[in-house]
Amino acid sequence: MISPDFVPIWSGVGAYTLEILRKLPRDIQIHLLTVRRKVQSKDSLFGALDEEVGRDFGDNVKIHFISSTEDTFLFHLRFQLACLRELGRLTKQYHFDLIHSNFPLMSDVLVRLLRKTKVPTVCTVHSTIEVQAQSIRLARMNLSELDQSEKGNMILYLPLKICEQLYLRTIPWLITVSDFIRKELKKSFGFLQDYRIRTIHLGIDTELFSSSVSGNLTGVVDIAVGDRPVVLFTGRMVSKKGVGNLVKAIPAVLKAAPDTFFAFAGAGDSEPYMRKLAQMGVGRNSFSYFGYVPNYFEMPKLYNLASVYVAPSLEDSLGMRIIEAMSCGKPVIASEVGGVPEVIQSWDNGILVPPGDSVELAENIIMLLKDDRLRRRLGRRARETILSKFSAKKMAQETATLYRKIALMQEICN
Numbered sequence: 001m002i003s004p005d006f007v008p009i010w011s012g013v014g015a016y017t018l019e020i021l022r023k024l025p026r027d028i029q030i031h032l033l034t035v036r037r038k039v040q041s042k043d044s045l046f047g048a049l050d051e052e053v054g055r056d057f058g059d060n061v062k063i064h065f066i067s068s069t070e071d072t073f074l075f076h077l078r079f080q081l082a083c084l085r086e087l088g089r090l091t092k093q094y095h096f097d098l099i100h101s102n103f104p105l106m107s108d109v110l111v112r113l114l115r116k117t118k119v120p121t122v123c124t125v126h127s128t129i130e131v132q133a134q135s136i137r138l139a140r141m142n143l144s145e146l147d148q149s150e151k152g153n154m155i156l157y158l159p160l161k162i163c164e165q166l167y168l169r170t171i172p173w174l175i176t177v178s179d180f181i182r183k184e185l186k187k188s189f190g191f192l193q194d195y196r197i198r199t200i201h202l203g204i205d206t207e208l209f210s211s212s213v214s215g216n217l218t219g220v221v222d223i224a225v226g227d228r229p230v231v232l233f234t235g236r237m238v239s240k241k242g243v244g245n246l247v248k249a250i251p252a253v254l255k256a257a258p259d260t261f262f263a264f265a266g267a268g269d270s271e272p273y274m275r276k277l278a279q280m281g282v283g284r285n286s287f288s289y290f291g292y293v294p295n296y297f298e299m300p301k302l303y304n305l306a307s308v309y310v311a312p313s314l315e316d317s318l319g320m321r322i323i324e325a326m327s328c329g330k331p332v333i334a335s336e337v338g339g340v341p342e343v344i345q346s347w348d349n350g351i352l353v354p355p356g357d358s359v360e361l362a363e364n365i366i367m368l369l370k371d372d373r374l375r376r377r378l379g380r381r382a383r384e385t386i387l388s389k390f391s392a393k394k395m396a397q398e399t400a401t402l403y404r405k406i407a408l409m410q411e412i413c414n
Helices: 012-023 075-094 109-113 129-139 148-155 157-168 179-188 219-225 243-256 271-279 296-303 320-327 358-370 372-389 392-413
Strands: 030-037 061-069 099-103 121-125 173-176 197-199 230-234 261-265 287-289 308-311 332-335 351-353
Touching (some): 012 392, 109 157, 121 392, 129 157, 179 197, 271 287, 296 320, 320 332, 332 358
Parallel strands (some): 121 173, 230 261, 332 351
């Protein structure tokens, strides 16, 4: 398995990779090629593999850190070069039967274009450059305000599109994380045949992400929140996650529910958004940015602080963080974008709002804050949905079945 996002978890790809490694059957020997990443948290840098993260790994999992990074975009090229250098050597050493990569990261692109491997490959498609670029344009932010990775995607949009075309022509098997991504993939890359694509929805650990997980996350969070109603946003502080839209909604919410506290948590540059709140006259006692939460197993505690969880994204393939919050029994307000409607049926197990509509977002936050009964009903139905359709166990079982099918076909062909 090749994934430059792993631990500390930087994106949905990182969470996906961790859940796959934790839940795949133990008779499958897994080697992960990844990056030793450093990300800025509140006061310190986290780069080493968190011991707690690996507690559920069996002897069937071996992790290879083949490069390291502190940035959010240029590391992709260094990791691609590391894969070109290391994948062949590791294949000879361990006799891999299958390679599992992730798109649009394309970490093995040089390996494939230079035909340096004959090992059959399956690639999980989480998004495309086109889908990401559309969401960045919708944010209407200046280039200088964008995250480094978003700037890179916009500046290198055409070369990356060409690279995607070349890369996907070399991949025999594809997994899409939602039906939405499957449709977008077929629309953008007409040469892809249906038989090559299998949709396996994202899933999370429903035992870990539950309302029963509680305890102190950090002292600063507990002191800041107290007994006040909390509206929570988690995720990278980038434009496509709709942080700007939530910021615009906050004054209206505070006017109707002055005691509300807004909690932001995630990697990235929060300064443009926090500065905007200050310019709008929102007091520091009404919001806080808690930085990146480095320990994956602490995340349920963070979700369980929330009265309402919001995901105002301009683009979302499915929304790993949405699934996590729902699994914790939280009422979720999310943008009606991408694959999110495959998870949320509005007014049944959550609420969908138009992307970019800060007025409707504010109105629905206010309504949930004032209606305890509705919050409990949506939260209960949210948990039921995730248990039945979006568990990591289900995702891993379907992935393992595909692995075995590909291995069998390869054996027959040989």
